[in-house]
Amino acid sequence: MSKNSELQTPNSKLQTDWEPKIVAFLCNWCSYAGADLAGISRIQYPPNVRIIRIPCSGRVHPLFIMRSLQNGADGVLVSGCHPGDCHYISGNYIARRRFAILKNLLEYVGIEPERVQFSWVSASEGEKFAKVVEDVVEQVKALGPAKRLVKRKADPH
Amino acid sequence: MSEKVIQKNKMVDFLNELLKAYKVFAPVKRDHIVSFDAIQSSGEMLLNYLNSRIPPKEIFFPRSEKMFEYIRDDLIEVKEVLPSEERKVLFGIRPCDAKAILLLDKVFDSPDYQDPYYLRKRKETIFVGMGCDRPQSTCFCTSLGGAPFSEEGLDLLFTNIGDRFVVKGITEEGETLLEKYEQVFERAKKSDLDDKLNVEKEAVNRIKSKIALEKIEKRLDKMFEDSFWDRIYQKCLGCAVCTYLCPTCHCFDITDETMDTSGERFRAWDSCQFALFTLQASGHNPRMSGKERVRQRIMHKFNYFVKNYGEIACVGCGRCIKNCPVNFDIRQILLELVS
Amino acid sequence: MQKREKLLKEEVKKLLDKKQVDMVIGYEKGTLALRTTPCFLASVDDVDRLVWNEFCENNLAKYLPGRKEKVAIVAKGCDVRSIVGLIQERQITREQIFIVGIPCEGIIDRRKIESRLGEKEILEATCENGKILLRGEDFQEILKKGDFLYDSCKVCKYRNPIVFDLLIGDRVPELEKIDEYAEVRKFEAESPDERWLHFQKEISKCIRCYACRSACPLCYCEQCFVDQSQPRWIGITDNPSDVGVFHLFRVFHVAGRCVDCGACSRACPMNIDHRWLLKKMEKDVKELFGYEAGLSVEEVPPLATFKEEDPQDFIK
Ligand code: SF4
Ligand code: SF4
Ligand code: SF4
Ligand code: SF4
Ligand code: SF4
Numbered sequence: 067m068s069k070n071s072e073l074q075t076p077n078s079k080l081q082t083d084w085e086p087k088i089v090a091f092l093c094n095w096c097s098y099a100g101a102d103l104a105g106i107s108r109i110q111y112p113p114n115v116r117i118i119r120i121p122c123s124g125r126v127h128p129l130f131i132m133r134s135l136q137n138g139a140d141g142v143l144v145s146g147c148h149p150g151d152c153h154y155i156s157g158n159y160i161a162r163r164r165f166a167i168l169k170n171l172l173e174y175v176g177i178e179p180e181r182v183q184f185s186w187v188s189a190s191e192g193e194k195f196a197k198v199v200e201d202v203v204e205q206v207k208a209l210g211p212a213k214r215l216v217k218r219k220a221d222p223h
Numbered sequence: 224m225s226e227k228v229i230q231k232n233k234m235v236d237f238l239n240e241l242l243k244a245y246k247v248f249a250p251v252k253r254d255h256i257v258s259f260d261a262i263q264s265s266g267e268m269l270l271n272y273l274n275s276r277i278p279p280k281e282i283f284f285p286r287s288e289k290m291f292e293y294i295r296d297d298l299i300e301v302k303e304v305l306p307s308e309e310r311k312v313l314f315g316i317r318p319c320d321a322k323a324i325l326l327l328d329k330v331f332d333s334p335d336y337q338d339p340y341y342l343r344k345r346k347e348t349i350f351v352g353m354g355c356d357r358p359q360s361t362c363f364c365t366s367l368g369g370a371p372f373s374e375e376g377l378d379l380l381f382t383n384i385g386d387r388f389v390v391k392g393i394t395e396e397g398e399t400l401l402e403k404y405e406q407v408f409e410r411a412k413k414s415d416l417d418d419k420l421n422v423e424k425e426a427v428n429r430i431k432s433k434i435a436l437e438k439i440e441k442r443l444d445k446m447f448e449d450s451f452w453d454r455i456y457q458k459c460l461g462c463a464v465c466t467y468l469c470p471t472c473h474c475f476d477i478t479d480e481t482m483d484t485s486g487e488r489f490r491a492w493d494s495c496q497f498a499l500f501t502l503q504a505s506g507h508n509p510r511m512s513g514k515e516r517v518r519q520r521i522m523h524k525f526n527y528f529v530k531n532y533g534e535i536a537c538v539g540c541g542r543c544i545k546n547c548p549v550n551f552d553i554r555q556i557l558l559e560l561v562s
Numbered sequence: 563m564q565k566r567e568k569l570l571k572e573e574v575k576k577l578l579d580k581k582q583v584d585m586v587i588g589y590e591k592g593t594l595a596l597r598t599t600p601c602f603l604a605s606v607d608d609v610d611r612l613v614w615n616e617f618c619e620n621n622l623a624k625y626l627p628g629r630k631e632k633v634a635i636v637a638k639g640c641d642v643r644s645i646v647g648l649i650q651e652r653q654i655t656r657e658q659i660f661i662v663g664i665p666c667e668g669i670i671d672r673r674k675i676e677s678r679l680g681e682k683e684i685l686e687a688t689c690e691n692g693k694i695l696l697r698g699e700d701f702q703e704i705l706k707k708g709d710f711l712y713d714s715c716k717v718c719k720y721r722n723p724i725v726f727d728l729l730i731g732d733r734v735p736e737l738e739k740i741d742e743y744a745e746v747r748k749f750e751a752e753s754p755d756e757r758w759l760h761f762q763k764e765i766s767k768c769i770r771c772y773a774c775r776s777a778c779p780l781c782y783c784e785q786c787f788v789d790q791s792q793p794r795w796i797g798i799t800d801n802p803s804d805v806g807v808f809h810l811f812r813v814f815h816v817a818g819r820c821v822d823c824g825a826c827s828r829a830c831p832m833n834i835d836h837r838w839l840l841k842k843m844e845k846d847v848k849e850l851f852g853y854e855a856g857l858s859v860e861e862v863p864p865l866a867t868f869k870e871e872d873p874q875d876f877i878k
Contacts (some may be wrong), residue, residue: 128814129787129795132807137482143819148869159868162877167817167865169876171810171839171844174749185878198878203745214758219487219805220289254833255677256768272681276831279771286769288797357685357699361594435713458600460624462773464831478798489799497772499789548777548829549620550592550599 083118086140086206090115090199093123093158095193096147096188103192110195112203115143124145124157128168131182136217140179142208148186158186160184177214224392227401227408228415231257231270231386237407238265241312247350248282249314251276259313268315273359278470278542279313279320280327283344286467287491290340290477294485304487307341311348317355319364321376323470324350331530332520336428340490342561349396352377356426361541363432363554369538371426384418434557436525443526444558447518455556456517458549463494465543465551466520474500495519521556566664566731567614572635577634578606583660584631589618595687595696596672601742612636612729616689616707617669619823623779636661638669641722642713643821643856644779650859651819663723664735668715669824670694670709673833675710679703689710703775713837714824717742724857743845749838754850759781760838765805767832770798774836775812777829780819787811809839817843818864821856 092098098119104111118141120126123146134142142164152158165184173179173185183197228235236382248259249268249458258277262268292302316324324345331341355371364370374380379398381388389411392398401408446452466472476493479486493500494518501510510516528536537553543553570588572641577583583846585604598617602625603609614636622635623644630859637645642663648654670689677694686697689707696703717740722733749757772788775781787795789807796811797804813836814822826838847853850873853864 126874129807129811132810133795136807140708156868159870159872160866160876162872163865163868166850166873166876167846168814171814172815174733174757174839174842175758175761175806175810176754177575178754183878184876201878210598212709215806217797218802220489220799220801255673256767256833269681272589273683287801292647344823357683360685400573444668456627457602459771460776462776462829463771464773467771468831476798479801480797480801489797491798491800492769494771497789502789546592546831547748548825551595552593552599555593 068129069104070141084211086114086203086211087135087138088115088143088199088206089139090117090143090145090204091120091123091126092117092187093125093146093153094119094121095153096151097123097145097185097190097195100145100187100191100195102193103189105192107192109192109196111199113201114206115199121155122152122154123161123214124152124154126161127167128164130170132215135177135181135215137201138212138216140212141183141202143183143185143198145185145187145195145204178209180209181212224394224398224418225401226389226391226411226416228387228411229381229390229408231388232268234368234388237404238268238314240263240404240407244341245310245312247312247314248279248352248458259316262538270315272315272322273357274355274540274542276542276546277468278540279316280323280470280473282311282313282387283324283341283348284327284331284473284475285315285488288297288340290490292485292487293387296484297484304341308343308347312342312351313348314351315353316350316372316377317379317381317540318352318375319355319540320470321350321352321367322364322367322369322373322485323515323540326471326532326534326536327377329534336357338446349379349400351397354379354382354423354426356383356422356429358426359541359545360431361544362430363434363539363541365427365430365539366434366436367535367537367539368434370423370425372439380423380543382419384415384422387415387534389415389419403510430446432465432554434529434554435561436557439525439557439561440529443522446560447522451559452514455559456512456514459496459513459517459551460549461496461498461513461516462548463492463496464546464548465553466494466496467492468542468546470538470540470542471524478509484528503551525557525560565634566862567612570614570662570730571609571612573730574603574612574634574636575606575609577660577662581832582632583634586612586636586662587622587625587632588612588636588662589622591615595684596670596675614664614810616668616682617672617687617696618845619669619672619824619828621711621740621777621779621823621847623648623823624657624777624825626779626781629658632658632660634662635666636662637723637726638664638666639718639720640666640722640821640823642725642778643720644823646725646856647780647819647821647863648782650863653778656859661723661726661729663726663729665722665729665731666718667721667734668711668718670707670710671712673721674824675705678705678710704859712824712828714822716740718822726809735853743841746845749842761806761809762802764838765802765809765832767834768800768805769807769832770800770805770808771831773829774826774834775793777825778816778825779825782814787855788814809836813839813843816840818847818851818853819855 146158187195257275259279294300331338374393378394379390392401474493475490503509524536589598590601631801692707851864
């Protein structure tokens with residue numbers, strides 16, 4: 067029906083100066099504090115992440131992730147407390163099941179698995195946070211700009 | 224007006240000629256579904272089809288379309304996005320669907336309001352009808368003032384008489400086409416015209432669903448609060464199959480797609496069968512349940528539309544019957560209402 | 563079939579007669595060949611309208627959530643599993659419903675038949691001894707039932723209802739040697755590009771009529787995410803990104819709950835393949851969490867619970 071031409075994925079223009087945009091959903095109690103620690107400890111990590119603080123990784127609705135991809139994120143990182151450490155006892159356990167399913171689903175329809183990533187980072191793991199971000203940025207960089215599920219302007223008539 | 228004959232093997236030539244001068248929309252089959260789409264070559268057109276699943280209204284009133292774009296900085300700048308006016312031929316439309324377009328005209332081209340998005344596409348379109356020699360069991364056009372070979376809303380009408388079609392020019396535009404492409408047409412013999420009458424008569428006889436709808440508007444005047452609706456709505460799922468696939472349904476929703484300081488405004492089909500259709504900002508919904516929504520569909524088509532525009536907003540195409548997931552049959556509702 | 567139908571009528575008559583239930587939800591003859599239509603009967607006199615045959619394609623569990631009265635429901639194997647889901651999710655209580663279970667040997671896929679016949683209208687269809695007899699204005703055709711079953715029926719593992727108050731007729735043999743994830747594995751083996759193209763091709767047909775959602779027995783949310791406006795999750799236009807998210811999130815939302823009853827695909831007027839995504843969800847839920855939907859009213863849907871040892875090798 068739709069006559070939109072998104073079937074043709076546009077060439078990822080080989081822009082050398084291109085930098086990926088990563089949206090990072092970090093739980094308030096662990097990963098956000100971990101990111102904070104990385105900052106305070108002056109640990110260097112790539113500035114590509116846009117951090118969104120959330121109360122718990124269990125708060126991350128799959129639509130947060132899909133909407134991020136739709137609206138121009140080249141990658142999404144979701145990070146929460148390690149299993150057993152959830153401030154709300156089991157939020158991250160529930161989230162873990164959800165993420166496992168979602169990740170497989172996105173991959174199944176052809177979205178690169180590296181676009182959507184997950185990590186457990188505690189408040190004391192500033193170094194780990196920096197490393198996770200580094201890895202994610204590097205992997206997304208290797209993929210180039212996101213093409214799939216990205217919402218583009220429709221052709222006029 | 225004049226009647227000609229075209230051999231079936233000449234249809235390719237005729238379509239190819241048309242394709243040189245017009246954008247041609249014709250029934251095509253993709254993934255087992257027939258719909259109307261712009262064709263590039265005559266071979267794409269399906270000559271032998273019952274009717275399209277998606278009505279041809281989508282050519283003038285697509286599922287979703289952009290209305291304008293805007294930028295909102297200090298000032299608001301609006302950029303019109305109007306569809307281009309191109310010369311089109313809508314080839315192979317069934318008479319019921321042509322009638323439906325006339326009903327849509329009443330909404331989109333009324334004295335009070337002319338809808339540019341619809342009208343720019345609608346204008347300059349030549350309607351080449353394909354008479355319905357095989358009406359389906361769900362067709363009931365004759366109960367709504369139509370007929371399998373009705374000429375209403377058409378410029379040319381084709382009647383299948385075996386290895387040839389009789390082609391009748393109905394309007395001046397139609398006649399012009401007959402003259403312009405006279406090389407593919409032949410003079411119609413008396414026997415061809417007799418054949419044509421027979422085919423048409425037989426088609427009318429094939430329509431078994433008949434409902435006396437003359438008094439339906441008056442009847443519905445008294446039905447709004449009737450318990451009838453409590454009974455009939457139950458199996459309806461509240462999807463939009465019946466309204467989206469209806470050639471006369473014309474409801475749409477308007478939405479803005481914004482990104483930073485710029486945006487686009489769209490309209491997209493909407494349906495009174497959805498709860499959201501009448502949901503108010505306060506949270507109140509005047510059509511709380513499926514009962515009120517089913518009632519709305521019937522009332523709008525057979526009562527409100529008649530009051531507003533003088534005609535029933537149904538042409539008896541049967542799409543809502545064929546495609547409803549639970550076989551909710553509008554004919555049964557109507558029969559009960561008029562009995 | 564006819565025997566079962568007769569039995570069904572007798573039993574339902576008793577139920578209504580003894581006032582064991584206030585209403586019965588079943589199937590009756592529709593107005594189209596290859597179809598039946600749902601019916602709601604409250605009086606013994608109406609029971610003769612009930613039918614049971616290979617064209618009873620709707621999942622009547624759809625009509626359960628929100629009911630106040632005591633209802634009997636005619637349910638096939640797959641339908642029963644969705645009723646179990648509704649009980650688990652507290653959309654209806656077990657006590658409130660009387661499950662009239664029907665062992666089922668597969669439902670006929672009208673779209674497959676229509677595609678086979680092309681632009682010919684079928685006026686009458688019956689099914690006897692594994693043969694489908696079709697009649698039109700100027701043709702007759704006999705087809706093998708086995709070739710025209712719904713895809714979901716071809717791999718059904720629970721043809722006999724697993725929970726019921728009454729079973730109509732004898733049990734039918736369960737299918738053997740079925741490979742229900744063969745399709746999914748085929749897709750998994752394809753390249754990401756091919757899968758993306760398949761996804762785009764399927765969703766490009768979507769007209770957003772939401773019949774798939776409306777027909778699903780497990781889609782009972784008071785407000786569906788597609789209808790939310792504060793915030794508005796997805797746009798209403800035919801932008802492929804929004805249509806894609808609609809499809810992805812719909813299947814995500816039934817992950818671990820979907821019982822492959824096929825109601826969504828059957829309702830879709832555009833013949834869109836929903837099962838390639840749904841079956842993938844089902845397979846993953848089974849492999850990752852060892853859960854199969856709709857088998858026991860005591861269980862909790864897998865995405866509403868967890869185990870400490872759930873797999874997490876995908877997490878950094
Ligand atoms: S009548 Fe049928 S097609 Fe229309 S809304 Fe109800 S279930 Fe959907
Ligand atoms: S209401 Fe049904 S029969 Fe009437 S025009 Fe619409 S789709 Fe056709
Ligand atoms: S109100 Fe309903 S029946 Fe009337 S045109 Fe709109 S969608 Fe169709
Ligand atoms: S998603 Fe489809 S197959 Fe699964 S339970 Fe719902 S209607 Fe049935
Ligand atoms: S029923 Fe089919 S066309 Fe309608 S919204 Fe669902 S997938 Fe799209």
